[in-house]
Amino acid sequence: MNASRLALLASAVSGLALLTVADQALAQNPPPPDHPAVTVHGQTFTPRSILSRNMGTKEDQESQFPPHKIIGNIYYVGTKTLSSFLIVTPQGNILIDSTYERNVPVIQKSVEQLGFKFADTKILLGNHAHLDHMEGDAMVKQLTGAQVIHMAEDMPALKDIKPSGKEHPIDRVIHDGDKVTLGNVTLTAHLTAGHTRGCTSYTTTVADGGKSYNVLFGCSLRPGLTVAPNVAEEFTRSFKVVRTLPCDVQLGDHGAQYNMLEKYAKLKPGAPNPFIDPASCFAEADVEEAMFHAILDEQKAAPAR
Ligand SMILES: [Zn+2]
DSSP states (O other): OOHHHHHHHHHHHHHHHHOOHHHHHHOOSSOOOSOSOEEETTEEEOHHHHHHHHHOOHHHHHSBOOOEEEETTEEEOOBSSSOOEEEEETTEEEEEOOOSGGGHHHHHHHHHHTTOOGGGEEEEEOSSSSHHHHTTHHHHHHHHOOEEEEEGGGHHHHHTOOGGGOOOOOSEEEOTTOEEEETTEEEEEEEOOSSSTTOEEEEEEEEETTEEEEEEEEOOOOOOSSOOHHHHHHHHHHHHHHTTSOOSEEEESSGGGGTHHHHHHTOOTTSOOTTOOGGGTTHHHHHHHHHHHHHHHHHHHSOOO
16 A cells, blocks of 8 residues: 555544544435335435434535524524524523534524524533534533533543533533423433433423413434434334324424425415424434334344345
């Protein structure tokens, strides 16, 4: 092997060492396979189409989506494909998902455009320990001093998320069923593991127009390309759990998981709130559960050696 090939190999190896598990899960090159295919509610999905639907282009991941009120005191402050939610209370605000660190200024801008102060962020929650949802946590902590709260089972993966070497902040570790309260808002944390060990879905109630609604901030239920037996157990439990959660308004860590674009387009003064849609609450779980079983079937037919 000549010197330049050696140098190439060395840089490839060091590049690999920098790749975290999360990066590998998100690596689009090569993209995930276009099989198995499942058809759910009239639409066909493959692992490739689901990832592409969730992530969009790099530009989509980084471009501001118009910040908007979803319902009551809950607002969208994320990018075109990566969700970030702001819950406003008289005692300060809760932010769910910082996304990539480079998006934190985008989120801050959205919060301010809605008329709120980013510095009023008192609690930062994360949906699951992948870079596209929680890489920006250290920066949000630096800018706001927010209390950072995470599910115990995601802690090992979170410790590996260290943009520019910054330690992942953590102020409180929670467990399945724990509650997070700020002002008049209480969120209940539900462990819905599988996509990550500590994938957390949050539920809360919100008042809007004199009525009370259940809001579900769902965690991704997307299986990886292969599913290990312990992860299969987690998913099996999570698909059951998620369907027991009270839900009038379903949200997700990617807008595509709750048809954000379609619903946002229907948001008009005087029109019914398109985000109130109990019938669609578990449509995403249906898609991912079908995909989960299809992947398990493929694995059984051609076990990995
Ligand atoms: Zn993820």
